[in-house]
Amino acid sequence: MVSSQNRVFHQPVMAAEVAQFLVADPEGAFLDLTAGGGGHLKALVPRLGSQARLYGLDKDPEAVTRAARALEGAVQLRKIVKAAFGDLVDTVGQFEDKSFSGVLLDLGLSSYQLEDPSRGFSFQQDGPLDMRFDPSIGLSAADLIASLDERSLARLIREYGEERQAARIAKAIVRERRRKVIGTTGRLVEIILSVIKSPHRTKALARVFQAIRIAVNRELDELQRVLPEALEVLSPGGRLAVIAYHSLEDRIVKRFLQQEARGRCICPPGLPVCTCGSHPTIRIITRKVVKPQPDEIRRNPRARSARLRLAEKL
Ligand SMILES: C[S@@+](CC[C@H](N)C(=O)[O-])C[C@H]1O[C@@H](n2cnc3c(N)ncnc32)[C@H](O)[C@@H]1O
Known part of the structure; x- marks a missing residue:
């Protein structure tokens, strides 16, 4: 985050790591569930071919406008819409692509939201007590x-x-x-x-x-709802990246990924072997959570609490 002369920038967190991982297929379709200032979507562009398709959504109408502006001129841009990621499957219904080779969730709020006193997110500036995305x-x-x-x-x-x-x-x-x-x-x-x-x-x-x-914003409920839906809209071999900024979020993401990597067994406890036929749906790429490099934290102190987890759909 950088703020000078009333100009606020949101620096996408671990953008290089996210782009490198998500773009396994340069002609694929990519979906950012938290488009924000469009920073992560923009970081994908240099890795994409001209047939790739980019989509985004955000709950905040101002973020939708901002992200669309950041992507202006990118031939890959298809659509950025105002929607809650908890309603993902319905939202994807309005896109040309229905399944994606890369999906990103960058949780929390952007510097644009934090630094705008009229949104009421910051304890450092006086403003109306609102806080709604x-x-x-x-x-x-x-x-x-x-x-x-x-x-x-x-x-x-x-x-x-x-x-x-x-x-x-x-x-x-x-x-x-x-x-x-x-x-x-x-x-x-x-x-x-x-x-x-x-x-x-x-x-x-x-x-x-x-x-x-x-x-x-019912953030933890929304996160619980979106994770299975994010897997549902990934193509086989598609990649999911999730960045969390506090332990409550990261715990939900970690447990969900572990459960999907094991298979969601619904057998009664105590059965010697699994008979319900459940099977793993993902492969976890990052056994250990990925944290920003010290250099990134120096440039962007907001990144310091970020925790990135990566998985691939089987
Ligand atoms: C950390 S920012 C994303 C920044 C973005 N990755 C970038 O590089 O510019 C998180 C964004 O998620 C949005 N958001 C939070 N909860 C959401 C939800 N349930 N559905 C959709 N968007 C949400 C916020 O409005 C905010 O713009």
């Missing part, structure tokens, strides 16, 4: 905070933010919202800081904001 659908962060009871709020902050002081923070939020609606990121920051003492303050802010963002 698609601002036209569902409850905003302010609505969520206004409606949850104290126990649910504490559980959300503990489970999605892995924040140990969740109960204190939830209590403070509930106390303050009785006095006045919590409608801005700045107000939420003040409330969190009123009960968290240094040196844990920045981490606590990051964790609470992460937790609320995950809940607002």
Whole structure:
């Protein structure tokens, strides 16, 4: 991420590694499920032949426009649409290609979203407490905070933010919202800081904001839904790349891939041999998760938490 004179850039994370792995067939069809600023799609182009086809989707309408602009002039570009990746199979119905030789999921949010105060994702800038990837659908962060009871709020902050002081923070939020609606990121920051003492303050802010963002966008549910659908739309031999930015996401991806690589056995426990006929659907390429090189982290500190996992459909 680089920001200067109000210009924000999103640097695609591990773009070279992703492109090298995904493009086994230079004339294939490729689908980016989180098109963002179009950075990863653009990084594929130099490896593609003129018959290749590129598709993308994103929940955020601004990202769709941005990604389409980044790909302007690429002869391989077919379509970038506004859609949630949890509805993948339906969305693919509107594409010319229905199966793909490469599919990418780059989870989380882009620097464009983080750095825009009007989106409410950042605890470093004051703005409306929104945090929706698609601002036209569902409850905003302010609505969520206004409606949850104290126990649910504490559980959300503990489970999605892995924040140990969740109960204190939830209590403070509930106390303050009785006095006045919590409608801005700045107000939420003040409330969190009123009960968290240094040196844990920045981490606590990051964790609470992460937790609320995950809940607002139902990120973990969407991830659970998209993984099997991503495999479904891959051609045999097709390749899947997933980049996660925190342990909750990465754990879901890791378990899913392990299960698919073993075969989804549904035999009752205790049977000496498998009789249900399940078989592996993928080969995991990266036994160990791939992390960005130190050089990339120096150039783009946002990359530091990234974890890339790669698999090939059998
Ligand atoms: C890390 S950014 C992707 C950046 C992109 N790879 C690039 O290089 O520019 C993640 C993107 O995923 C989108 N997103 C998050 N959840 C989504 C979902 N459920 N369905 C579709 N897009 C989603 C966000 O709006 C955001 O633009």
